[in-house]
Amino acid sequence: MSVPDRLADIVTTHTRIVLVVLLLTTALVGAGMPMVDDDSSLDQFESESDEAKAIERIDENFTSQQRENTTSIQLIARGDNVLTKDSLVSSLEFQQELRANESINSTLVENRSITGVENVVAITAIKNEEAAELNETSARLETGLDETIGLQRQYEQLNESYENGAIDDTEYQARSSELEAQFDATVENATAGLDENQTAQYESAVQQARAIESQRYAIRSQSENPEENPEYQQLGEQLEGVYRAGTAGVLEAEYAALQSETQPPLDEQLATLENMSDAEYERILEETLSSDGSDDNAAIALMPSSYEPGSTEAETRMTLVVQSTASDGTGGMGGSAVSERITDSQLHISDLAQNQEQDYVTFGAGIITDEIDRSMGDSLAIVGPLALLFVVIALLVAYRDLLDIVLGVAGIIAVLVWTFGFMGWADIAFNQMFVAVPVLLIGLSIDYAIHVFMRHREQREADGTGGTVRGSMTIALAGVGAALVWVTATTVIGFLSNLVSPIGPIREFGVVSSVGIVAALIVFGALIPAAKIEIDEFLESRGIDRRKRAFGTGDGRFSDVLTVGSTAARRIPIVVILLVALLTAGGAYGATQVDTSFQEEDFLAESPPAWTDRLPGGMAPGEYHAKDNLEFVNDNFQRQDRQAQILAEGNVDDDEFLEAVDTARNDTANSGVAHTLATGDTDVQDPLSTMEQVAAQNESFNESFTAADTDGDGVPDENVSALYDQLFEIDDESASQVLHRTDGGEYESARLVISVDGGVTASETTSELRTIASDLEANGDGDWSTIATGDPIVSHIVEQDLLDTVLESLVITLVAVFLFLTAAYRLTGNSATLGAVTLLPVAFSVSWILGTMYLIGMPFNVLTGMITSLTVGLGVAYSIHVSARYTLELERQGNVWSALRTTVTGTGGALLGSAATTVGGFGTLAFAILPALRQFGIITGLTITYAFLASVVVLPTLLVLWTRYFGPDVSFDASDDRLAATAASDGGTELDRGGDE
Incomplete structure (x- = not known):
């Protein structure tokens, strides 16, 4: 007894044990569902690139113009x-x-x-008023000092008259008292409205001014040219200091408050x-x-x-x-x-x-x-029920039996429980991509049910009234089991090929989907068959006949449609090959033209269509405005999250560095990448622009800045390190935004921060800034290295990672599936070449789907980027079922054409049912709110359609050619076509089933 026979016998013989074990397993795994968290952040799609690491170094070493945290x-x-x-x-x-x-x-x-x-207008008005008041007060204080100087001169003249005897003591005392009263009145008038400390500070300045003026008067009295006297000049400088202390010094706090950002x-x-x-x-x-x-x-x-x-x-x-x-x-x-x-x-x-x-x-x-979170929930609320509804309708057509439909839906629910339970236990967060998982598993899981149930129905019809439910299911599972295992293996290979992706969520999607497919094999290969046996036996024991005709068998319109491939293979095989070659070549060209996209717009929902207003409350989506608002902001303003950066590391205090920065800044302004302000200036922040701003506000720094510019081009070219030191002393916050200084005072890196125009693509930004960064590095002759980074550039890297994922996963999937199929067919007694023949239609369909993406303008994104591996993983399932059934029918019937017809009407009918449910399931994603999900649903539905057509239209011709040149020695006589022969449901020979030899 073969391995499939033994496994089938275990499932059908010990149905109750199977039910208990798998139901308990379902409960245990499903306990992880409440642990599933959600994460809609786009940061999770970033890989460990050099640019991402550069952002980490920037975050560690620089302060942000946008405040931290x-x-x-x-x-x-x-x-x-x-x-x-x-x-x-x-x-x-x-x-x-x-x-x-x-x-x-x-x-x-x-x-x-x-x-x-x-705020700016109101604050400007307030500060203008405050400045006017301060200037008025300052002028009053200065006038008071002027009056003090004048009064002191009068005092000195009085003293001189008294010493010369021009006046007596009485007059001196009277006039002296009068002058002191005027001094007091001057101070009182000048300090009106000031507090005690300010008044005391001003009085001190007045006393100093009187003392200095007294000394200056004495020098003037003794010299004809006092201005040439060094002591007189020094006293003049001291007097200027007193004036500053008595005006701006007194009002220092008020002036500081005026400049404050509060x-x-x-x-x-x-x-x-x-x-x-x-x-x-x-x-x-x-x-x-x-x-x-x-x-x-x-x-x-x-x-x-x-x-x-x-x-x-x-x-x-x-x-x-x-x-x-x-x-x-x-x-x-x-x-x-x-x-x-x-x-x-x-x-x-x-x-x-x-x-x-x-x-x-x-x-x-x-x-x-x-909006991303809501669109994920709203999408699930819409497509989940629609997908189940479509599957139920499709199963009504295919099964025409309520019990089988209920079992199919119950199996789907069990698969979803296993899958999301695994996510909880594995601590995998639910993100935008995983909205597609339920639909994916609903469509794929039901394929297993259809193949098992249809094969079971075929066998029951072949067994007649003498057969049993358990016996027919044993033969059906044994016959279809190998194909289902192969299908599971190849589909899992397709999904696991995404493990090569540097993007974490894509790797997780591949793992979770693979787990879901394995769960589908277990559930529909053991749990549901065991449940069907128990229920059908119970009903038949009470006189209810559970025998049903398999979909696609017998005469009728579906049978005629399904025989198109076998008919074409017999009558026009060359035409089929030429048409396929032409379509594949066109698709291959289109594949090279497909764009790649990773941007916020891919995840932002548009306003839901009007028909959603009529949905029940639980399914009706909310309103979405972020996408329109994002477009409006991009068109009119600088977005707060659109900044690119150039990081320079090395000897950034070299005397030539600022010249190189100036060139890079000018190149950036001319590149069309930087956001242009209303003034016409581009928004670029760098060490040079920061120093220019500080120099415009600080006189001492302006002197140093100008002195360091020896050639007069506006860019310092000497003493750059000392200039950096002074910049940190004056404005540490601004300096730290563009320069990194170690604890030892050494300058190790600098950066340019470029506000990127919202209408410029990540690809354009990356190309331009990498060129500018490269030129900046070249100007350093090895003294510093540069790298272009920032959100737009990291997004472009994600786009490239997506493209790499597409190509690498396709190659890995094709090679791995090819090796698996050739080995599997060889081990099962068939020619290894059958593996290549089985895979060839899938390769064709990959080309067709990529060409279709080009024609309809659909880019690769985080979901559609998996379409190549998905096409192989899903498409090969259809080809495997056809090839496996064909080889078994060929062995039984010995005639190519009758074996081919039995295959396309028997297995082809099951494939049509599974394809219809899968396409319909994925088609419901077209109603999703998330744009990327809609695209994924449309393109995956087309993928299933192409895979089905390739398996029932193209593959029959390839199988005939394979049989002619590599297959067994069988009849090609069309007159010996035993079209009416009844096939065993597993496609095996009557001898294998215990019949007479």
Whole structure:
């Protein structure tokens, strides 16, 4: 007895033991289902590339311009003119509403958590007023010192008159008292409104000024040219210092507060805006939004790239809300994971924005995460029931028996329990890709059921009334078991070929799918047959006949359709071969043109179609706006998550480094990759630009910066290391964003941060920046190395990894399946060449499906990128069933044409049923909310269709050719075609089944 016979006998003889063991196993494995977590972050698709490692070094060694442990949400106001005073007032009132909400306010960072044009305009007005008041006070203090100097001169003249005897003691005392009173009045007038410390500081300055002026008066009295006297000059310098201490020094805290980034309270900002006259508002608005506006053009950065600086009209502007993720251990935008706390707060912000009179677009990592998660759930809610419904309808047509349908559905549920239970025990998170797993397993699992049930029905019909349920199932399982094991093995090979992928979720998808397919073999090869035996025997013992005709057998339309392949093989084999060759060549060309894509848009749902509104409450999807909002942001603003970087490591304090950086910066500006601000400038941050900004604000650094530029080209070319040191002393935060200094004070790396235009592809960004980085490295002659990195570049690497996955998994699958089939056919007594013949139609269908992807403009993404290995894994199953049945029928009947007809009507009928259910199951993914899932459903449905057509139309011709040149010596006589012969359901010979020889 063969191994398949023994296994079949065990299952059918010990059905109750099989049921108990497998049901308990199902319960045990299924206990892992509650442990399955979900993860929609796009970061999980990144591989351990050099660019990803460079980002890790950047995170370790540099501070971010975007504050650490933060994420942000962009609130974009839209309207006819969003720069009116009423519009800005409305935005400030909206900010008050956000602040008043505790769940939102608790997530905001401490300082400048909300920044919009409305804040910058109000703060500019407030600081202008404060600056005017400070300047007025400073002028009053300076006037007081001037008056002090004048009074002191009078005092010195009085002393001189007294010493010369021009006046007596009484007059001296009177005039002296009068001058002292004037001194006191001067101080009192100058210090009006100052606190005690400031008054004391000013009084000290007044006393110092009097003392210095007294000495200067004495020198002037004794010299005709006092200005040439060194002591007099020194006293003049001291007097200047006293003036500074008595004016700016007294008001130092106020001036520091004026330069502080701390925002005035919202109430004060709102009151300032509301109380401004129209003329004053227009003036402040123009000042704020001009190309040389205050606050380092902070307001300009919040305007769309199409905005004309200085204009008082615009259709859109942005407010940036910065939230802290420090307590969550997460952060970032787009693909970076955010916590539930941040997601909930951003959703709340979005809800409040929709209730404002002003139209707002909201865009943030939490909103994207929510939409991806919801689209995953909504997709499952729609396609899951639809897939089951389609399978039930298909089984109604194929089975025409309620009990078999129930058993089939129960088996599918058991397979899903095994699969998701395994995910829980293996700690594999449910991500965007795994939405396809239930549909995949529903479609593939039912194939096993159809083949087992149809073969069982054929055998029961062949056994007649003398046969038993248990005996027929034993023969059916033995006959179809080997083919099912082969199908499982080749399908698992196809899925496990994804283990070569550097992308973690793709590897996990391959493992989970493989586990699901093995579970399907166990469930439909043992659990469901055992249950069917027990139930059918119970019913037949009560007089209910359970014999049913197998789908596709007998005469009828399906039989006629299924014989197309065998007829073509007999009449026009050359035509079939030529057509296949032509289609395959065209598909191969198209395969080389298929694009690869990995971007957020692949995972963002569009607005659901109108028909979904009529779905029941549990299936109806929600609203989706992130994709449209993302497009709007890309077209108008700089996205917070679109930054590329060039990391330079080595002697970055070399005197030639800044010259090389300047060249790289100019190349970046001319590349078309960097985002262009409304001012026309590109948004690039680097050591040189940082020093230029600091030099514009700090006089001492500007002197050093200018002195280090010996050739006058605006770029320092000597004493670069000392310049770096001074930069860190003056503005450590800004310096740390672009330079890495070790604890020993050495400079080891620097970076350029490029804000990338949202409309530029990851491929274009990568190509341009790698060229610029390469040129920057070449300019160093080995003194420093460079690497281009950042989110767009890492995304492009994922695209390349996807393409590598497509090619590598295809080659591995084809080679592994070829070796498996040739070995399997050789070991079972057939020619090894049959393995190649069986695989050849699958190779054809791979070419066809890739050509189809090119024709319909479908790219490789994280799901469709697995289509090649999936095509081989799924397609070979159809070919194996046909080849296995053909060889067995050929041995039994001895005639090519009758064996071929029996194969395509018997096994072909089962294949048609399984293909219909699988295509229908995957076809339901076309109704998914996730775009990538829709594409995967469409292309996989076509894959199944091509595989089925290849197996029943192309493979018969190849089998005939194989039989003629490599197969057994059988009859090719069409007149000896025993078309009416009844085949044993397993395709075996009557001798094998105990008949007379």
